[in-house]
Amino acid sequence: MRIDPRLVQRLQTARRVVALTGAGISAESGIPTFRDAQSGLWARFRPEELATPEAFRRNPELVWDWYAWRRGLVARATPNPGHLALARLGTLVPDWLLVTQNVDGLHQRAGSRAVVELHGNIHRNKCFDEGVVVAEWRETGERPPRCPRCGGPLRPDVIWFGESLPAQALAQAEAAARGCQMLFSIGTSAAVFPAAQLPLTALQAGAMVVEVNKDPTPLTGIATFSLLGLAGEILSRLLEETWPA
Ligand code: OAD
Numbered sequence: 001m002r003i004d005p006r007l008v009q010r011l012q013t014a015r016r017v018v019a020l021t022g023a024g025i026s027a028e029s030g031i032p033t034f035r036d037a038q039s040g041l042w043a044r045f046r047p048e049e050l051a052t053p054e055a056f057r058r059n060p061e062l063v064w065d066w067y068a069w070r071r072g073l074v075a076r077a078t079p080n081p082g083h084l085a086l087a088r089l090g091t092l093v094p095d096w097l098l099v100t101q102n103v104d105g106l107h108q109r110a111g112s113r114a115v116v117e118l119h120g121n122i123h124r125n126k127c128f129d130e131g132v133v134v135a136e137w138r139e140t141g142e143r144p145p146r147c148p149r150c151g152g153p154l155r156p157d158v159i160w161f162g163e164s165l166p167a168q169a170l171a172q173a174e175a176a177a178r179g180c181q182m183l184f185s186i187g188t189s190a191a192v193f194p195a196a197q198l199p200l201t202a203l204q205a206g207a208m209v210v211e212v213n214k215d216p217t218p219l220t221g222i223a224t225f226s227l228l229g230l231a232g233e234i235l236s237r238l239l240e241e242t243w244p245a
Pocket of ligand 1: 021022023024025027028033034035036040051101102119159160161186187188189190191192212213214215217229230231232
């Protein structure tokens with residue numbers, strides 16, 4: 001697949017570029033996405049059974065165990081060529097911001113710096129009652145473990161349905177989307193707001209919006225360019241054509 005030369009030229013000279021990623025960027029590392037009809041996480045579980053505060057109140061052990069299983073998957077996974085290409089692009093574009101909806105930390109493991117995490121991080125935990133981040137606790141085998149300060153149950157520091165995004169991270173992402181010259185929307189179904197608003201904001205502000213996705217999404221018809229295929233392959237190719245080794 002050849003990348004459109006207009007896109008390559010724009011990237012070579014752009015100063016302010018944003019990349020927004022979703023679960024699709026980590027699919028090639030073996031981490032299931034959310035909305036794939038067969039293998040997606042939400043095909044096997046209903047989100048409101050696992051990813052809501054109500055679900056945690058109802059069955060904290062089930063929710064804790066589900067996240068522990070996902071943490072295990074992530075720990076065994078390694079960054080793929082897509083993560084690595086984005087880390088490299090971050091060193092080549094003068095003002096680059098990587099905004100992710102993923103909680104797996106694979107961008108950081110690939111070498112990306114200053115990643116804006118809109119949906120939290122699965123490796124961090126916080127107290128369900130007080131919201132304070134908790135790094136260490138006494139392991140008693142209890143699931144979920146208890147907050148060493150107040151005894152409340154611990155939960156992963158990720159955003160669940162019905163919860164607000166971290167205000168500072170969202171404000172930083174929105175400002176970057178408004179002020180960028182190019183925005184890449186990569187491996188996201190572009191269905192979950194407010195993250196899905198970022199490419200639309202960039203388009204309205206006159207930026208070139210490039211979608212990289214395996215399947216068409218609501219963004220496909222309106223993005224400046226839509227590159228259909230695997231993120232790892234397309235991003236490696238883009239890097240090679242833009243800044244040949
Ligand atoms: P989704 O599962 O909704 O979408 C993943 C997208 O990646 C789909 O459009 C796939 O076609 C595409 N895809 C899969 N494999 C790919 C590959 N190898 N290369 C390129 N694209 C690929 O995941 P997200 O859009 O990230 O939020 O979902 C957004 C949010 O919804 C998640 O952060 C999560 C979920 O509910 C919370 O849990 C708060």
